[in-house]
Amino acid sequence: MAITVNRKPLTFWERLYMPAIIGGIKVTVKHAIGSLFQGKVVTMQYPEERWTVPTGYRGAPYLVKDQDGDTKCVSCQLCEFVCPPKAIRITPPGPNGEKADRTNAEKMPAEFEINMLRCIYCGFCQEVCPEEAIFLKQDWSHVGTNRNDMIYNKEKLLALGGVAPGIQKWKHKLEEAKAQENFPVKV
Amino acid sequence: MFYNGLTPIELLCLWGLVKIAIVVGVVQGLVAYSVLAERKISAWIQDRVGPNRTAPPFAKYIPIIGPALTRWGMFQPLADGLKFMFKEDFTPASVKKIYFFLAPAVAVIPAMLTVAVIPFGSVIGSEKMVIADLNVGILYTFGIVSMGVYGIVLAGYAANSKYPFFGGIRSSAQMISYEISMGMSVIPVLLIVGNLNLSSIIAWQSSHGWLVMYAPLAFIIFMVSSFAETNRTPFDLPEAETELVGGYHTEYSSMKFALFFLAEYSNMVSSSAMMVTLFFGGWTLPFWGLDQPATSIGMGLAHIGVFMAKMLFFMVVFIWVRWMFPRFRYDQLMDLGWRRFLPLALVNILITAVWLWLRS
Numbered sequence: 001m002a003i004t005v006n007r008k009p010l011t012f013w014e015r016l017y018m019p020a021i022i023g024g025i026k027v028t029v030k031h032a033i034g035s036l037f038q039g040k041v042v043t044m045q046y047p048e049e050r051w052t053v054p055t056g057y058r059g060a061p062y063l064v065k066d067q068d069g070d071t072k073c074v075s076c077q078l079c080e081f082v083c084p085p086k087a088i089r090i091t092p093p094g095p096n097g098e099k100a101d102r103t104n105a106e107k108m109p110a111e112f113e114i115n116m117l118r119c120i121y122c123g124f125c126q127e128v129c130p131e132e133a134i135f136l137k138q139d140w141s142h143v144g145t146n147r148n149d150m151i152y153n154k155e156k157l158l159a160l161g162g163v164a165p166g167i168q169k170w171k172h173k174l175e176e177a178k179a180q181e182n183f184p185v186k187v
Numbered sequence: 188m189f190y191n192g193l194t195p196i197e198l199l200c201l202w203g204l205v206k207i208a209i210v211v212g213v214v215q216g217l218v219a220y221s222v223l224a225e226r227k228i229s230a231w232i233q234d235r236v237g238p239n240r241t242a243p244p245f246a247k248y249i250p251i252i253g254p255a256l257t258r259w260g261m262f263q264p265l266a267d268g269l270k271f272m273f274k275e276d277f278t279p280a281s282v283k284k285i286y287f288f289l290a291p292a293v294a295v296i297p298a299m300l301t302v303a304v305i306p307f308g309s310v311i312g313s314e315k316m317v318i319a320d321l322n323v324g325i326l327y328t329f330g331i332v333s334m335g336v337y338g339i340v341l342a343g344y345a346a347n348s349k350y351p352f353f354g355g356i357r358s359s360a361q362m363i364s365y366e367i368s369m370g371m372s373v374i375p376v377l378l379i380v381g382n383l384n385l386s387s388i389i390a391w392q393s394s395h396g397w398l399v400m401y402a403p404l405a406f407i408i409f410m411v412s413s414f415a416e417t418n419r420t421p422f423d424l425p426e427a428e429t430e431l432v433g434g435y436h437t438e439y440s441s442m443k444f445a446l447f448f449l450a451e452y453s454n455m456v457s458s459s460a461m462m463v464t465l466f467f468g469g470w471t472l473p474f475w476g477l478d479q480p481a482t483s484i485g486m487g488l489a490h491i492g493v494f495m496a497k498m499l500f501f502m503v504v505f506i507w508v509r510w511m512f513p514r515f516r517y518d519q520l521m522d523l524g525w526r527r528f529l530p531l532a533l534v535n536i537l538i539t540a541v542w543l544w545l546r547s
Contacts, residue, residue, distance in 0.1 A: 020512070021511075021512075024511035024512055025511065027511075028232045028507065028510060028511050031231070031232050031233065031234055032228070032231040032232050034234065035230070035231045035232075035234050035235070035236075036231050040234060041234050041235060041236050042234050042235065043234075043235050043236040045236075
């Protein structure tokens with residue numbers, strides 16, 4: 001059953017489009033004056049003015065160091081496996097590679113690359129990391145003159161990531177192990 | 188002077204060519220900068236800034252005004268023009284080649300021709316500031332303007348795809364419905380003045396007052412119809428971007444597209460010029476002694492300035508209206524043309540005729 005909507009018939013004035021024309025003039029003039037003389041424009045002049053991100057914004061993933069300035073990443077490669085666009089590439093140190101910064105940690109990556117052209121800021125790497133070594137920081141604009149510029153290596157990622165204080169798992173393990181050595185407490 | 192030895196015919200040709208060159212140049216410049224004006228005004232109305240970055244490398248060496256020119260986007264038309272020149276001119280495989288190449292020319296030539304009869308100033312020296320002072324000026328204009336639609340219809344047909352075809356069909360229907368009311372709306376003006384020559388219409392207005400006061404209804408019908416004639420919103424159905432991709436010029440690119448663009452804006456220029464000439468006294472102003480043909484070069488230039496100022500006002504109205512009203516529906520457009528404006532224009536003729544008969 002069709003429903004008939006009762007509409008008020010238009011008055012003669014309205015059928016001349018006059019209220020619409022006057023309303024249109026009012027709105028457009030108001031906005032034109034606002035943007036011309038009162039500076040009420042919504043445009044952001046991008047390179048000069050930049051968007052300030054809200055707290056909690058999740059931008060590009062960077063590697064972080066702990067309080068002692070040591071690399072937290074242990075090259076477990078979980079993030080590499082989980083990364084949906086395959087933006088992360090980790091080169092493990094190998095059997096005779098460089099020792100980890102931290103005494104009790106097994107290893108750290110020889111190279112850690114994130115291709116910022118591929119990264120989609122999904123945050124899976126941060127989620128999966130057992131060492132809390134990778135975080136999505138607030139950066140959202142990356143500039144490079146060629147594709148190689150956009151592949152960030154370990155050094156650059158660590159520099160950009162800075163220090164993230166947290167539980168120093170391996171340090172505590174070391175302390176526990178040391179405490180074990182003289183376990184039967186000699187009184 | 189070098190032209191003293193020339194015969195009158197040669198002189199006519201010489202001055203004619205000079206005037207044609209200047210007028211075509213000015214119209215092209217106006218077209219380029221009205222595109223900029225369109226972008227700027229739309230930006231202001233929509234709380235934006237508009238083009239304010241484009242600058243050639245030398246812009247920063249211009250003292251003081253260089254940055255200001257850049258901020259106003261004064262170099263944008265140059266960039267736009269260059270872009271049109273150097274873009275790939277792509278011809279889709281499915282088009283009807285001859286018509287496809289012919290259509291932009293058919294669209295742009297009438298647009299350029301209409302300005303020929305418009306008196307854009309009084310006199311400079313002994314030269315009348317009009318390219319061709321025809322005794323059938325208005326008829327010529329209407330004849331030429333109605334040819335403009337063939338370019339659009341042809342473009343829609345030549346593209347051989349559905350959206351341009353819709354655009355072409357809409358355009359032809361729209362032109363037929365509005366051209367008649369446009370022509371009818373001018374008849375009261377002709378009745379009052381009793382002459383088809385645009386210069387004598389201006390002369391009549393300088394002694395009796397602007398015709399918009401004698402025939403306001405005619406002016407309104409003429410203005411609305413000229414919005415429809417130039418395919419501007421609220422009657423831009425042939426190129427309704429949201430419905431028809433791009434309308435009749437969907438398949439066109441590069442310079443061919445630029446020609447359609449040029450045609451649309453030249454039509455705007457000539458429509459504004461016609462409105463000024465027919466209803467707003469052309470190059471005259473009722474004060475400062477600007478209502479008589481100029482006696483000095485300075486006054487002649489002032490007349491041209493007055494004409495340009497009046498015309499630019501109507502250009503701004505054209506642009507402004509585009510950002511004020513939504514597009515009419517197809518049937519509403521036809522309804523407005525046939526069932527509102529045509530009877531109104533006819534009644535207007537009758538009233539004017541009766542009024543003139545009673546007065547005589």
